[in-house]
Amino acid sequence: MKSKTFVDQVEILVRSGKGGDGAMSMRREALVEFGGPDGGDGGRGGDVVLKASEHVNSLLSLYYDPKCFAQDGEPGKGQKMFGKRGRDLVVPVPLGTEAYDVDSGLLVADITEPGQKAIVAKGGAGGYGNVHFKSAVNQAPTEHTPGGPAEERRLRLELKTIADAGLVGFPNAGKSSLLTALSSATPKIANYPFTTLNPVVGTVVYDDFAKIAVADVPGIIEGAAKGVGLGLAFLRHLERSKVLVYVIDMAGTDNREPWRDYEVLKKEVDEYSAVLAERPSLVVANKMDVPEARENLERFVSETGVEPIAITCVRGAEAPGLSADGGLDRFREALREIVKPRTRFHHTHAQAPDLKDMPDTTGDEVPAEAIERFATFLKLEKPKAKSHPSRGNIH
Ligand SMILES: Nc1nc2c(ncn2[C@@H]2O[C@H](COP(=O)(O)OP(=O)(O)OP(=O)(O)O)[C@@H](O)[C@H]2O)c(=O)[nH]1
Ligand SMILES: [Mg+2]
Incomplete structure (x- = not known):
């Protein structure tokens, strides 16, 4: 088999983290008779994120390892403890990568800018713990909700080199x-x-x-x-x-x-x-x-x-x-x-007005015309009369 060194098309499976379930728990402490609910919320599941990286120039590593799974969120716990958020999975891809959903054929991400990020599978939301369901009529709710589901899909990544x-x-x-x-x-x-x-x-x-x-x-x-x-x-x-x-x-x-x-x-x-x-x-x-x-x-x-x-x-x-x-x-x-590439420096610098052309203002008030010419050069607007909002008088 020809050894692979450059891969410009690859199919991957992405799966976000499932949200952690909300907890059902009642506060139990010595001397506290009716502790009430204290079940915390579950943590959010991690996202799968494609991120433009200058350090990769092919999709090779994804060819060998096409499963991209983010971490699940942890369930909530008693004592109002929130579950930990699932870690995102950041997948570095070269600039010029396009991601298509295999089932729908739709373009879901187009990585063209350095540092650009795109979430391709969103983590499930954390569930609510029973602490959320306390009300005047229900002081000891047992209700709590499960974490949101993970999102899974197959993506086809295509690398299209970005060159002029x-x-x-x-x-x-x-x-x-x-x-x-x-x-x-x-x-x-x-x-x-x-x-x-x-x-x-x-x-x-x-x-x-x-x-x-x-x-x-x-x-x-x-x-x-x-x-x-x-x-x-x-x-x-x-x-x-x-x-x-x-x-x-x-x-x-x-x-x-x-x-x-x-x-x-x-x-x-x-x-x-x-x-x-x-x-x-x-x-x-x-x-x-x-x-x-x-x-x-x-x-x-x-x-x-x-x-x-x-x-x-x-x-x-x-x-x-x-x-x-x-x-x-x-x-x-x-x-x-x-x-027609963009240049770093513009050739058409505005010409600074020459000082010797300016009216001699020594000792005088600066004429309005001079102020205006400098303001235009500096691209400033004419100063507007400042209006301070009344702060109210103290009597
Ligand atoms: N005399 C002469 N030889 C050249 C010139 N440009 C390239 N060559 C030679 O032509 C041969 C092929 O050059 P490459 O630059 O590898 O050609 P390529 O188009 O990239 O070829 P592939 O990658 O195989 O498609 C080499 O032996 C070069 O030294 C030139 O201007 N004059
Ligand atoms: Mg060549």
Whole structure:
């Protein structure tokens, strides 16, 4: 059996804790004749909670241990003692996990934010002890209620990597090499097909600290939609991306025809999902350092009508017509244009009014106009006349 290292789909059984029963008890003490009820409430059952964790990147541990049970609440006791609350079971899952109820097929949780939590099975409420049922007419009630039931359901968890861009290409096209050149991710690179077996996400960081997450996924070959090669299931990881990047081996290694590669890739993606096929895309001509690539590129343009971004992932390679970093800067900018990442710093700082333009106010009262200009700059509202609520006079 192939050893499992990356699991992106798993079925689990979740069960919350049952609520503890309320207690039935009468106070008994020497010298107290009618002690009355003192049965405490049961504790609440624990919840099962999915929690986004940066430390897990697959659903592997749930594959081996798919039972997620929270603790039951403890029953109440005499002397008005409450039962202890059942402990919640917090299940760490990677960002991008979706949880579906197996029976209804409904989406019950979508974990997309760091630290996000979602209760997927709610603990039963604690029962009431008989202390709650004392009334003027019934001083010694025996009534008490059982704890609420546990909730149990089967969930299908699906991991959909959250990346802004996804690299799509034939095996050996250089997808992992491109991700390595752009980011600090270190996917395996080798001269054989299907080197990449699991999606890897790398982050491209720009000078102004804007970031774009790029996913490298396994290669696609003709017939992948029908399961050939590694199939297409991993394209699920690109469903949330904003742009698909088609990486084409323009060197035509092993007598490949790059223009045909592109058509096949598009056809396979379209068969997987028409929605994904409609996504904005960039086409990258890789391996432009190889002499044959130039001729192939011309033919590619005339066959497909698409003008790809020419690059090489080989550092310092001789690639005529490409900028010093192998054309990667053009690619980075094109990516940025489509993804429009949020930057940490805004370029459009309001210009602070220059002090020498301000009216000279030395010794004078500050003119209203100056106050207003500074207030606008600081985005303050004009101070309103304060109205203190009357505190009432003391006579
Ligand atoms: N000459 C040249 N070789 C390249 C370039 N980019 C990648 N390669 C080589 O092409 C081979 C495949 O590269 P990978 O990055 O592993 O390709 P991949 O698309 O990730 O392949 P899979 O993971 O198998 O789908 C490796 O031997 C790389 O060194 C390039 O720009 N120029
Ligand atoms: Mg690869």
